[in-house]
Amino acid sequence: MSPSDKQKVHLIAEMRMQELEDLNLSREEILDPQTRTPGLKLLEDPFFQYIKKNRLIREVVIKPGEEFSPDRVIAIALRQDIGIDNSAAIHPKILHQKEELSLTARWR
Numbered sequence: 177m178s179p180s181d182k183q184k185v186h187l188i189a190e191m192r193m194q195e196l197e198d199l200n201l202s203r204e205e206i207l208d209p210q211t212r213t214p215g216l217k218l219l220e221d222p223f224f225q226y227i228k229k230n231r232l233i234r235e236v237v238i239k240p241g242e243e244f245s246p247d248r249v250i251a252i253a254l255r256q257d258i259g260i261d262n263s264a265a266i267h268p269k270i271l272h273q274k275e276e277l278s279l280t281a282r283w284r
Contacts, residue, residue, distance in 0.1 A: 177244060182235070182244065185244055185245060185246055185249070186231050186234065188246040189234065189246040189249040189250060190228070192246055192250055193224075193227075193228045193250060193253065194228075196218055196250070196254075197218045197219055197224075197228070199218075200217055200219070201217065201218065202214060202215035202216055202217055202218065202221070203215060203216075203218060203221060203224065203254045203255075203256075206218075206254060207254055207255065223253070223256050224253050224254070224256075227249065227252065227253040228253065234249050237249075237252050237258050238252075
């Protein structure tokens with residue numbers, strides 16, 4: 177995706193997120209209009225505000241292979257379903273082996 181395309185996605189996402197915020201509703205009320213449970217208004221929701229104000233984070237929360245679009249950014253901001261970070265599970269690090277720790281403890 178070219179930088180100009182990313183810029184367009186960010187601008188459209190910012191405009192739509194501001195429109196949603198201006199409705200003065202919570203994310204629960206937007207996702208499920210039948211709900212009677214009031215939640216945090218989008219203006220006060222820290223996750224929504226973080227996604228709204230930070231362009232880099234918008235690009236980071238999109239999983240590899242997913243389309244970077246305003247709809248996807250807004251869906252993540254409303255559903256807050258970024259999931260588990262599996263990057264650590266792909267390449268596990270062993271900082272010290274058990275035997276190494278016992279040897280270093282003896283020489284101190």
